[in-house]
Amino acid sequence: MGFVTALVRSSFLVNAVYAESSRLHGLTPQQGQLMCVLMPQPYGMRELGTMLGLAKSSLTGLVDRTAQRGLVRREPDPEDGRAVRVALTERGAALVGEFYDETCRRVARLPDGLTDTERDTLADLLARVVRDNKVPVVFGD
Numbered sequence: 001m002g003f004v005t006a007l008v009r010s011s012f013l014v015n016a017v018y019a020e021s022s023r024l025h026g027l028t029p030q031q032g033q034l035m036c037v038l039m040p041q042p043y044g045m046r047e048l049g050t051m052l053g054l055a056k057s058s059l060t061g062l063v064d065r066t067a068q069r070g071l072v073r074r075e076p077d078p079e080d081g082r083a084v085r086v087a088l089t090e091r092g093a094a095l096v097g098e099f100y101d102e103t104c105r106r107v108a109r110l111p112d113g114l115t116d117t118e119r120d121t122l123a124d125l126l127a128r129v130v131r132d133n134k135v136p137v138v139f140g141d
Contacts, residue, residue: 014107021103025095031066032103035088035096036139042087044077051136071095100139 001009015029022032030052037043037051049059063086066072071092077083088096111119 013110017106017110018103021099021106024102025099027095027099030062031069031071032096032099033138034062034066034086035071035092036100037137038072038086038088039093039096039100042075042085044080044083044085046083048086051138066092 018032019029022029025032027035033052034048037048043051045056045059045063048054048063049056052059052062054062063072063074067074070089072086073089074084075087077085111122114122
């Protein structure tokens with residue numbers, strides 16, 4: 001299998017695990033991604049759009065649906081009175097913690113056939129690709 005095929009197929013594999021973990025926690029994959037981004041801190045809508053690669057209207061709909069479920073809330077931006085930030089609610093923080101932990105456990109099992117050294121090498125190489133391509137932090141470490 002060539003490099004491009006292996007990388008694309010591995011992304012499908014990770015996405016499938018992510019989607020299954022989302023379903024188990026009653027989330028859409030997009031809601032899970034939004035909430036994972038918000039784990040460390042609230043973000044403004046513009047920042048979220050950039051991080052998630054979503055147009056304003058798509059992001060607004062995602063935030064609206066997630067807020068209706070009581071998982072995120074809009075709050076005033078302390079640096080810009082005209083803007084809002086999106087933050088996890090207490091309920092959202094508890095749910096995303098469970099979702100994040102479960103997703104990490106499932107993804108960590110994917111390379112079970114590798115030795116510890118091979119896993120470390122794979123992690124180092126993938127981290128370099130991520131850094132070189134300036135991928136936003138959409139899933140913490």
